[in-house]
Each structure stands twice: as C-alpha cells, then as structure tokens.
Amino acid sequence: MKKTVFILFLILLGMAGCIPEHGPTYQATPYDLSQPSYFPTKNNIPADNPMTEEGVALGRKLFYDSRLSGRDGTDGIRSCSSCHHQENSFEYGAPTNTHHAMLPLINLAWNRTGLGWNGSVATLEDMVLAAVTSPVEINADTNQVVKYLQKTDDYPELFEKAFGNREITFVNVEKAIAQFVRSLVSADSKFDRYLLGEEDLTEDEMAGYELFCTEEGADCFHCHGGGGLALMTTNLFYNNGLDDEFNDPEDRAAVTGSHWDRGAYKAPTLRNIAVSAPYMHDGRFTTLDEVINFYSEGVKDSENINPLMHHVMDGGVQLTDLEKAQLKAFLNTLTDETFLNNPEYSRP
Ligand code: HEC
Numbered sequence: 001m002k003k004t005v006f007i008l009f010l011i012l013l014g015m016a017g018c019i020p021e022h023g024p025t026y027q028a029t030p031y032d033l034s035q036p037s038y039f040p041t042k043n044n045i046p047a048d049n050p051m052t053e054e055g056v057a058l059g060r061k062l063f064y065d066s067r068l069s070g071r072d073g074t075d076g077i078r079s080c081s082s083c084h085h086q087e088n089s090f091e092y093g094a095p096t097n098t099h100h101a102m103l104p105l106i107n108l109a110w111n112r113t114g115l116g117w118n119g120s121v122a123t124l125e126d127m128v129l130a131a132v133t134s135p136v137e138i139n140a141d142t143n144q145v146v147k148y149l150q151k152t153d154d155y156p157e158l159f160e161k162a163f164g165n166r167e168i169t170f171v172n173v174e175k176a177i178a179q180f181v182r183s184l185v186s187a188d189s190k191f192d193r194y195l196l197g198e199e200d201l202t203e204d205e206m207a208g209y210e211l212f213c214t215e216e217g218a219d220c221f222h223c224h225g226g227g228g229l230a231l232m233t234t235n236l237f238y239n240n241g242l243d244d245e246f247n248d249p250e251d252r253a254a255v256t257g258s259h260w261d262r263g264a265y266k267a268p269t270l271r272n273i274a275v276s277a278p279y280m281h282d283g284r285f286t287t288l289d290e291v292i293n294f295y296s297e298g299v300k301d302s303e304n305i306n307p308l309m310h311h312v313m314d315g316g317v318q319l320t321d322l323e324k325a326q327l328k329a330f331l332n333t334l335t336d337e338t339f340l341n342n343p344e345y346s347r348p
C-alpha cells in the first residue's frame with residue numbers, strides 16, 4: 001500500500017515536470033548591478049535576459065575574444081575590445097573606419113531610447129548582432145561564430161553554466177555580451193563623491209557646475225543632465241547647432257523619417273568625457289576646449305536647431321575665458337578612475 005502511494009506520488013511529480021531529467025540542474029547566480037541611490041530606478045534589463053554572474057563572466061570573455069572575427073572564423077583580428085578600450089571609457093582614441101566616431105559604453109543598463117548616434121538599434125542584444133556581422137566592425141558570420149565556439153575546450157561549459165545549455169546559440173552569445181555591457185557602471189567620479197557628500201569640489205569646479213546647470217550660464221543641463229545628473233545625458237536626440245546644412249544619411253532623421261530630425265544625434269553622456277576624445281558624431285573636435293568654444297561662440301542657426309539651444313541668436317552661450325576654464329574644471333570631475341581601472345571590466 002505504502003509503495004503504491006509512493007509510486008503515485010512519483011507519477012504526479014513527473015506530470016508536474018518536477019523530476020530533473022538528467023545531469024546537474026542549472027543554477028546561475030543573480031548578478032548584483034550596483035546602483036547608486038541617485039540613479040534612475042528604471043533600467044532596461046529585459047525580462048528574458050536577467051543578469052547573472054556566469055552570464056556576465058562569459059560575456060566579458062567573448063567581448064575580448066578576437067578569435068570571433070573573420071568570415072571563415074579564422075581571421076582572429078577583431079573583437080569588441082579592438083575598438084572599445086576600457087581606458088578610454090570603452091571608446092577609442094582615434095576615429096574608426098566607420099564614418100561615425102565612437103560612443104562610450106557606460107551605464108547603458110539605464111539607456112531606454114535606442115543605441116547608436118541615431119538610436120536605430122533597439123537593444124544591446126541587437127547591437128551585438130549588428131557589431132558582429134557588420135563588415136566594418138567584427139565582420140563575422142553568426143553560424144561560423146557558433147561553430148567555432150562549440151569546438152573550443154572551454155566555451156560549451158561556460159554557456160552551460162550561464163544558460164543551462166552546452167549547445168551554443170547565437171542568441172545566447174548576444175545575451176552574454178549584452179549582460180557584460182550592462183555591468184559597465186560608472187558611479188565613482190569626483191562628482192559622484194560630491195553628490196554623496198564624500199568629497200568637496202574646488203571653487204572653480206563648483207563655479208563650473210553652476211554654469212553647467214543654469215540657463216544664463218553655459219546652459220548644458222537640459223540635454224546632458226538626465227537622470228538627476230546621474231547619467232549625464234537624457235539619452236535623447238537633438239540638433240545642437242554644429243552645422244546648418246545636413247547631408248548625413250544616418251542622422252536621427254534616418255530613424256524617424258522626419259525632416260526636423262536632420263542633423264540630430266544622441267546627446268552622449270559626459271561621464272569620462274576628458275578621456276574619450278574625439279568629440280561629436282564625426283569626431284570633429286579633439287579637445288574639450290574646442291567643444292567649449294563651439295558652445296560659447298560657434299553655434300550655427302538653422303530651422304532644425306533644437307529650441308533648447310537658447311542662445312543661438314548670440315552664436316552661443318558667450319563664456320568668458322575664466323568661465324570656460326571653470327566649465328572645463330567641472331567636466332574633468334566626471335572622470336571615473338575606478339571605472340577606467342576596474343579589474344572586473346578588463347581583459348580576462
Ligand atoms: C570597428 C570598431 C568597432 C567594433 C569592433 C565594435 N564597435 Fe561598438 N561601436 C563602434 C562605433 C563606431 C560606434 C558608434 C556607432 C554609431 O552609432 O554610428 C559603436 C557603438 C556601440 C554601442 C552603442 C553605444 C551607445 O551609447 O549607443 C554599443 C552598445 C556597442 N558599440 C557595442 C559593441 C559590442 C558589444 C561589440 C562587439 C560585439 C562592438 N561594439 C564592436 C565601433 C565598434
């Protein structure tokens with residue numbers, strides 16, 4: 001009698017799918033995305049790709065693995081890290097062979113408006129696919145990448161630990177790299193420590209902060225002050241008056257189809273801005289002084305300029321030399337040495 005009850009119990013369990021079929025069950029450890037109190041509470045971590053320790057570690061290895069590149073899987077010359085250098089805030093000192101300059105990989109777990117200068121790539125997972133297959137980026141074939149990874153000694157086990165499956169799929173490659181990129185959090189600049197009440201700004205830095213945040217001052221905060229100054233960008237798209245003629249087929253208008261978005265691009269984060277030259281979508285400025293001079297007296301009027309460029313009629317915000325130096329001193333407080341040297345982000 002007892003035995004029948006037990007067998008019945010086993011059958012019921014089996015029907016409910018509770019008996020593990022074989023092998024060890026897959027149990028990845030949830031990843032704790034450190035999130036300072038003043039960061040936006042909403043992030044963009046998709047429900048079908050929760051971050052795990054194992055997923056982030058795998059993504060990091062893939063991010064730095066140059067054996068991914070080449071259409072026959074053997075070129076071995078390019079990885080994400082060939083262009084995205086940690087010491088430059090995951091940008092690169094020089095313009096790349098794509099016609100657009102680079103964007104930093106910082107705090108993208110909070111970006112909810114699309115990726116790239118024009119926002120055409122919806123998610124980080126999609127960006128991995130785009131970067132791996134683009135002829136001017138990694139230039140690989142997704143099937144070849146999967147075949148190569150499957151043949152290695154170490155990857156099948158790492159995929160099993162992260163996703164519960166030794167059979168590698170490109171979807172899981174996308175998920176892992178996206179998890180690693182979401183783990184790249186910058187929140188320990190001098191300015192962060194100031195916000196937390198841990199460190200004071202100098203008089204000049206304080207004056208620059210004031211200029212940054214006031215309309216009569218340098219008037220920067222509307223576009224670069226998103227997330228309560230935590231992200232240093234709204235992640236939105238604006239025409240900031242660099243030009244008065246627009247012929248780039250990949251500006252924001254390429255995404256929206258609207259004539260009014262000609263010459264509009266994402267306002268990049270200003271975190272680590274001192275180490276991520278060149279500046280603007282086409283890398284036209286090589287120093288922060290040039291950028292500040294542009295906003296001060298080089299702004300060009302056009303019917304497309306964003307209304308938040310309040311001082312366009314004066315050609316810019318018209319800063320004195322002292323104010324320019326103060327604004328630059330403030331921008332320099334956004335450099336986050338902890339991020340730039342974080343051993344968890346470096347080549348594994
Ligand atoms: C050949 C250089 C190169 C390689 C290799 C490369 N990237 Fe990029 N990446 C760029 C450039 C240039 C941009 C700016 C693109 C644009 O919007 O036109 C960019 C933009 C991005 C962005 C958007 C950031 C933002 O704020 O919108 C992400 C994310 C990204 N890359 C991730 C990756 C990943 C992951 C890999 C590896 C799978 C990779 N990249 C490989 C050059 C490269």
Ligand code: HEC
Binds near residue numbers: 280
């Ligand atoms: C109307 C919105 C707006 C305002 C106001 C604004 N910016 Fe920008 N900023 C942008 C946009 C958009 C870009 C990218 C433009 C491009 O590449 O064509 C940009 C780019 C930059 C860059 C280069 C970023 C990079 O990674 O290449 C810096 C630095 C910068 N702005 C600093 C400032 C400062 C300092 C102020 C105040 C004096 C300011 N911005 C005011 C929208 C704005």
